[in-house]
Amino acid sequence: MRPNLIRPTRAAVVAIVAAVVAVLLPGVAHAEPPSNDDIDNATELTLPFTENVDLPQASAAPDDPDRCIAPGDRTVWYSYTATEDVTLRFDTDNTMTSAIFTGSRGALRFVPGTCATDWYPRSFPAHAGTTYYVVLAGADWYSRVQFSAAVVPPPVNDHFDAAQPIGTLPFTSRLTLAAATSEAGEPSASCDLNPGSPSVWYSFTPEESGAFVVDADSFGGNYTPRVGAYTGTSLADLTEVACIAGQNVVRFDANRTVYLQFTAAGTGARDLSFGVWPARPLEPNLQVSPAAPSVFDDVRFDGYSWDPEGDGTSIEELDLGDGTVAHPQSSYVYHRYTADGDYTVRLDIRGSGGRTATISKVVSVRTHDVAVTGFAAPATGRVGMTRQVSVDVANTRYAENVTVTLYRGDSTGYQAVRALTGPVPAQAGRTTRFTFDYTFTDADLAEGTVVFKAVAEAGGVRDALPSDNTVIAPATRVRPATS
Known part of the structure; x- marks a missing residue:
């Protein structure tokens, strides 16, 4: 006999589920509002x-x-x-x-x-x-x-007379100006766009004269922080020596106390930063181009110097070593030397905060110049016949080891035939001859003519006038071999 089952209604099922949810998830079903909702x-x-x-x-x-x-x-x-x-x-x-x-x-x-x-x-x-x-x-x-x-709480250095001494460098301070005030008679720095803003004070007496970075919350994303730097002994006799917006390099003298007034209008309770530390030295760099110049070159001197503090550099003086001294407005100078020699070039640069730096470099001027002054090639040739091609090289400055390369030219361009290397002494009015043997071929006959080219190169040096190192002879007519 089957039991008599009572089927619950849909409403009853919903009620039961709701009750279970209410028991299992009371925080979701009955979240209380905060006590201070009203x-x-x-x-x-x-x-x-x-x-x-x-x-x-x-x-x-x-x-x-x-x-x-x-x-x-x-x-x-x-x-x-x-x-x-x-x-x-x-x-x-x-x-x-x-x-x-x-x-x-x-x-x-x-x-x-x-x-x-x-x-x-x-x-x-x-x-x-x-x-x-x-x-x-x-x-x-x-x-x-x-x-x-x-x-x-009010900052302890809110007033000038309570200026916080800056001792060991680097010095950094986290601060808020929320409870700071502005004293009666307190100056406003020349770069402060919000005169009368609340401020705090610091004092700094450097042991040595030098350039120092003064940082007014430069990384904080605020645009109003300013630092006024003053000398004097009281609010009544302060003299401004610098005004810093963001971060600047300033020169301070040894054993002379500087008072630093930090302001930042409209920053409320935001955390701000203030810092002082020695400026990093300039890094001078002198580039010379070409590196091995001759008396025919206009040598370019570039002052690629670097300021690690990001303020840039300028050329104070450039002594070119031959009695010429330049004071350029730009970062480069052109100069041509009149004689070979070793010249000590000195670059003096200047940066913010009175920083200076010097670098010297020896520029060796050597004028190497060989020239092809004679080139003898046959006017005609026959297939299978060997003829001589001669190249005369002149040199008047330094003894050189010269390589002369003979090229054969046709409708496809020039191909190297042979290269000869030998010493060429420095002798005025005299030349050194390089002689090549050339045998004409069927390929030459197919072209009808060949053109000879000679190129002379001094080994291991830069030729001052390369335009006279290459000579091309008139075309040589090629005929069939004799029977």
Whole structure:
């Protein structure tokens, strides 16, 4: 006998599944909004403060302020009542909209300059006795975010009289100007586009005169940091000696104290960097072209020098070693020597911060010049007949080992026939003869004529005038062999 089974309805099945899901996944089915989802339940900040908040679980109240907050943005609220005048810093670990208000619900007043829509730290001055409301807002797709708040203490070197001494180099400092001030009577550096901005002070007394890199947050992506460099003893008698935007090389004298004023308008609580270190020396480089010149060459001297600090170099002086001294405006000079010899060339360069450097190079001027002054080739030839071809080489400067190559030319171009090598002494009015034996062939007959070419080359040296090293003889007519 089969049991009597009761089939559950579809509605009952759905109810059972829903119940199981509710038991197994309570966090998904019944996620609670943050406790500070509403301004009336704003979390009171006890500083320093840090918490993680699930912004996607928050909601938007109908009376959320419309200043800085987009309609429908989910919001969470924090409150802080200052007991003394302080500077507050807020941080989030993700891109987030935030704003600060005073007043009460329904009558909130936006604190100017506190609307932010990025992940940079925010800061603002809080006044004693005032309650501030901080709102974090974002769309429903925002993820969990970490929020922190803290009091920013005034920098210890906020005032000139408390300038921080710079000792061992390289010196670097991480700082924020959120709680910095500008003193009465404080100067503004000549390159500072935001006079009166908050500042901090450093003092530097170098043991030796030299060039130093002063870095005003050059890698931070901020465009307002400036450093004014001054000499003097008080705010009343400071004299500006340099103004640095980004990074510059500056010369400071030994045992003379320099005061460095760091400013950066509009950077709020962002972390900034300041540094001082010795500038790296210039790297002089002199290139000579051609490397083995003659008295017929206009020699080019190029100052391919390098500044590791990126400021570039200029030629202060170029002594060419033969009594000629140049002060070029460009990076190169042309010069022709009038006699063979070894000339010591000296290049003096200059860079930023008064840096200088010198390099010397010996330029050996040697004029090697052999010339083909005579070329005798037969006017006619017969197949199978051997005739002589002679080449006369002249040389008046240095004894050379010369190679003379004889070429045969036809409708396809020139082909080397033979090369002879021998010494050619330096003798005015005399020549050295190179003699070749050439036997005419059927291939020559097929062409009808052949053209002889001779090329003379001095071994291991560059010929100063190569145009007189090649000679081509008139065409030689070729006839059949005699029977």
